Amino acid sequence: MSTYDIIVLGSGPGGYVTAIRASQLGFKTAVVEKESLGGVCLNWGCIPTKALLKSAQVFEYLKHAEDYGLSVKEADKDFDAVVKRSRGVADGMSKGVQFLMKKNKIDVINGFGTLKAGKKLDVKDADGKVTEYSAKHIVIATGARSRELPSLPQDGKKVIGYREAMTLPTQPKKMIVVGSGAIGVEFAYFYNSMGTEVTIVEYMPKIVPVEDADVSKQLERSFKKSGIKIMTSAEVTSVDTSGDGVKATVKTKKGEEVLEADVVLSAVGIKTNIENIGLEAVGIATDRDKILVNDYYQTNIPGYYAIGDVTPGQALAHVASAEGILCVEKIAGMHVEALDYGNIPGCTYCSPEIASVGLTEAQAKEQGIDIKVGKFPFSASGKASAGGNKEGFVKVIFDAKYGEWLGCHMIGAGVTDMIAEAVLGRKLETTGHEVLKAVHPHPTMSEAVMEAVADAYDEVIHI
Numbered sequence: 001m002s003t004y005d006i007i008v009l010g011s012g013p014g015g016y017v018t019a020i021r022a023s024q025l026g027f028k029t030a031v032v033e034k035e036s037l038g039g040v041c042l043n044w045g046c047i048p049t050k051a052l053l054k055s056a057q058v059f060e061y062l063k064h065a066e067d068y069g070l071s072v073k074e075a076d077k078d079f080d081a082v083v084k085r086s087r088g089v090a091d092g093m094s095k096g097v098q099f100l101m102k103k104n105k106i107d108v109i110n111g112f113g114t115l116k117a118g119k120k121l122d123v124k125d126a127d128g129k130v131t132e133y134s135a136k137h138i139v140i141a142t143g144a145r146s147r148e149l150p151s152l153p154q155d156g157k158k159v160i161g162y163r164e165a166m167t168l169p170t171q172p173k174k175m176i177v178v179g180s181g182a183i184g185v186e187f188a189y190f191y192n193s194m195g196t197e198v199t200i201v202e203y204m205p206k207i208v209p210v211e212d213a214d215v216s217k218q219l220e221r222s223f224k225k226s227g228i229k230i231m232t233s234a235e236v237t238s239v240d241t242s243g244d245g246v247k248a249t250v251k252t253k254k255g256e257e258v259l260e261a262d263v264v265l266s267a268v269g270i271k272t273n274i275e276n277i278g279l280e281a282v283g284i285a286t287d288r289d290k291i292l293v294n295d296y297y298q299t300n301i302p303g304y305y306a307i308g309d310v311t312p313g314q315a316l317a318h319v320a321s322a323e324g325i326l327c328v329e330k331i332a333g334m335h336v337e338a339l340d341y342g343n344i345p346g347c348t349y350c351s352p353e354i355a356s357v358g359l360t361e362a363q364a365k366e367q368g369i370d371i372k373v374g375k376f377p378f379s380a381s382g383k384a385s386a387g388g389n390k391e392g393f394v395k396v397i398f399d400a401k402y403g404e405w406l407g408c409h410m411i412g413a414g415v416t417d418m419i420a421e422a423v424l425g426r427k428l429e430t431t432g433h434e435v436l437k438a439v440h441p442h443p444t445m446s447e448a449v450m451e452a453v454a455d456a457y458d459e460v461i462h463i
């Protein structure tokens with residue numbers, strides 16, 4: 001039986017990063033993976049979707065070339081080639097992880113892993129051969145998959161999840177996107193840009209429901225302008241796939257409506273991969289579809305840890321990676337600080353992009369905090385005007401008494417690269433005045449952060 005210091009089950013951004021940090025810390029490490037290295041993020045999530053979105057964005061620029069004084073005879077797309085490019089990008093990233101495993105002397109064990117008591121696990125390879133491994137520490141990072149609603153069973157053809165949505169053999173003419181979280185609106189934007197007629201059906205009263213209300217309003221305005229139909233406070237109660245396309249019954253406040261489409265994309269969240277991996281045999285506690293862990297990702301059974309989407313934190317790649325690093329640093333006896341889940345940035349990569357961190361205005365008010373709010377529209381930004389990206393704004397929320405930066409919410413071009421300023425500022429416990437007095441380069445979109453802070457303190461210059 002092969003024995004390791006640390007075995008990581010699953011090689012997503014949680015698992016492979018955990019393995020690399022473990023190896024850096026001198027642990028003999030292996031990672032077990034049943035599919036491709038890199039998990040959902042690199043193969044079916046963050047990366048291939050961003051490749052699709054880039055194609056959509058370039059296509060939009062081509063269609064509007066005359067806005068920049070240029071002419072493009074006929075902007076056209078090749079859906080197949082767009083999908084192929086996205087798959088190529090994902091494959092390249094997965095190969096990159098293969099290289100990193102080799103470089104860090106991490107053993108990659110291909111197959112399906114099942115946990116056993118006594119810090120052991122069985123791995124069944126593609127030929128059905130089972131091999132037993134043991135480790136001093138086992139980190140569970142098995143991730144998640146598309147969640148299925150009973151009213152929306154996925155057949156992979158007419159009612160699909162995110163995997164099928166990024167590899168459809170032909171472009172649908174009409175698509176219904178159920179759910180308007182990050183995944184739903186990214187696909188809605190992509191398909192609408194490609195020329196598909198898209199309708200979003202959202203159960204909550206606003207799209208991107210977790211975002212600040214002003215951000216939701218701006219995205220709704222922008223999406224409607226681009227031709228996406230939006231139904232909020234609406235629920236798909238059933239789908240009929242018996243005919244050529246799909247008929248979806250949607251319940252709204254006004255009554256029931258039947259929508260027709262070629263495809264329905266179910267983007268209603270995720271379901272963790274915690275079945276059939278031996279949790280029960282080991283006695284590892286779970287609650288509401290998540291593995292329970294302490295601040296350092298130890299489960300209730302010594303020697304077993306869990307990180308990433310299988311645990312209760314935000315289901316995001318950067319959270320999974322941060323948890324994995326912290327987990328093995330704690331195992332190594334380092335002094336580590338528990339992750340601050342209140343300072344995790346969330347990004348959505350449709351156009352306009354969305355990025356946010358901390359409390360929304362409504363949440364701050366609900367908590368009874370006396371706040372100062374500042375907002376700066378990109379329509380007043382020189383860089384945004386020059387780039388033809390005047391849509392959107394930066395909104396900041398500060399504690400009125402102590403100047404603590406409570407929240408930052410952005411919508412517009414490139415904001416997913418700008419949010420790190422707020423994350424770092426909050427981590428360093430900066431005050432509004434310190435941000436205001438940190439000189440930002442001109443002309444940049446990032447000036448909008450400084451100006452929004454200035455607005456909160458009645459010192460804004462350009463509006």
Ligand SMILES: Cc1cc2nc3c(=O)[nH]c(=O)nc-3n(C[C@H](O)[C@H](O)[C@H](O)COP(=O)(O)OP(=O)(O)OC[C@H]3O[C@@H](n4cnc5c(N)ncnc54)[C@H](O)[C@@H]3O)c2cc1C
Nearest residue numbers: 010012014034039040041045046113143308309315316317
């Ligand atoms: C369409 C889409 C877009 C997304 N975009 C973003 C984004 O832009 N930014 C962001 O931060 N997050 C994004 N996410 C979320 C992100 O992909 C996940 O949060 C992240 O992948 C979670 O990492 P993980 O390591 O916990 O699990 P995963 O990435 O799910 O990896 C788990 C791995 O474990 C393997 N595995 C499972 N069970 C076993 C077993 N028994 N034996 C062996 N191997 C096993 C799986 O095959 C998989 O490779 C997106 C998700 C989707 C679906």
